[in-house]
Amino acid sequence: MNTALPRRAAAEFIGTAFLVMAVVGSGVMATQLSPNDVGLQLLQNSLATGAALVALILALQPVSASFNPIVTLVERVLGVIGTRTAVALVAAQVLGGLAGTIVANLMFSLAPIAFSTHQRSGPGLWLAEVIATAGLLVIVFGSIRSRRPDRVALAVGGYITAAYWFTSSTSFANPAVTIARTITDTFAGIAPISAPGFIAAQLAGGVLGLILLRFLYPADSTTLSVPADESAADRKVLS
Template sequence: MSMIARRALAEFVGTAFLLMAVVGSGVMASRLSPDDAGLQLLQNSLATGAALVALIVALQPVSAAFNPVVTLAERALGMVGTRTATALVSAQVLGALAGTAAANLMFGLDAVTVSTRERTGPGLWLGEAIATAGLLVVIFGTLRSGKADRVALAVGGYITAAYWFTSSTSFANPAVTIARTVTDTFAGITPASVPPFILAQLLGGAAGYALVRLLYPLPATSAVVTADRKVPA
């Protein structure tokens, strides 16, 4: 199997399990705590953050972005080529959809059900931009500080917190956003709500990329070597 194929497979598997954690824990939380939205969010955020830590640790030696915005930032930083980035983003979206379908089936639901949970408004869009910008700073700031072995804890901790401090509960990921349209559960989002969410994520990603370049002005070759040796993607 080629390196690109291995990376794409890792992204597919990792993103699928991430969505199983997001959607599955949302369903479980709704069933265990049907009258307490705050407790539901706590359960959902803890499960998602813990799953992210585990998945990044396990798949980091191959590829562990699980997020098209992260992969696009890697492309902009020269860490991956266009062909590789295209393969990884495709795998992330397909993996997210597969993971959502699997989560639905695990809980006795139809594999695909279009969500009716509307999430819209300037506050939520701003929350998505901020969540995504912060995520990129956390990931690439940790990498450029020479602490690639701590990325998993940094990302898991950040996403768990961002569930609570952002109005949108921090989707911060176009693949996750698309996949959550096919589950009419606690984690769902209506298809009509998706375009502005993704636009906000891309704008936040651009802001995060700019911050990384300003805060960590390492020579490009040094950044690439560090990334390629420790967190290939």
């Protein structure tokens, strides 16, 4: 029996859960420690998130470490993974994100599910999500093209930490994380009514990022490290 897909799905669930715990938990901690300084709260939140990303990617990369439906969908378009794998990984990411938010809420003695009242909407924020997501794809796949997969974790963690500050949206850049952040009424939350606009912008950023990748690396095989027992269909790489 091929156990690669269940293991990959589990890694995506665990990784996304811990990523969201870092985002939500550090946001709550920041508001408790620095209640009157929003800038310092954002600094604390961004550093915790970036550091968690580096650690999680380094630990789970040998199995699966996308933690983002946009990255997974681009992998599918590029032929890195098959449709069945993509569906399973995206489902694991969304469920993992929701689980991470619930655990983070509980760790700080909050209601496990509390829909956010923090509305985030407007053309500037949507444009920021397009840019943040497109940039993330260039960072991820550009780092992979360097043939040094050990660089991916540092590149992604560093980019997300920076993007917290140079984008007006604080760089969600991830539909699974966006959905997860709707159920916490804390510093990191986003109102459910605002989530569709963010997700639409992230999908648009995914398309832009894919166009940039095709332009920048037209003759390169864009591939990721896959487990040794991955199915033949999921080994296919589009040249």
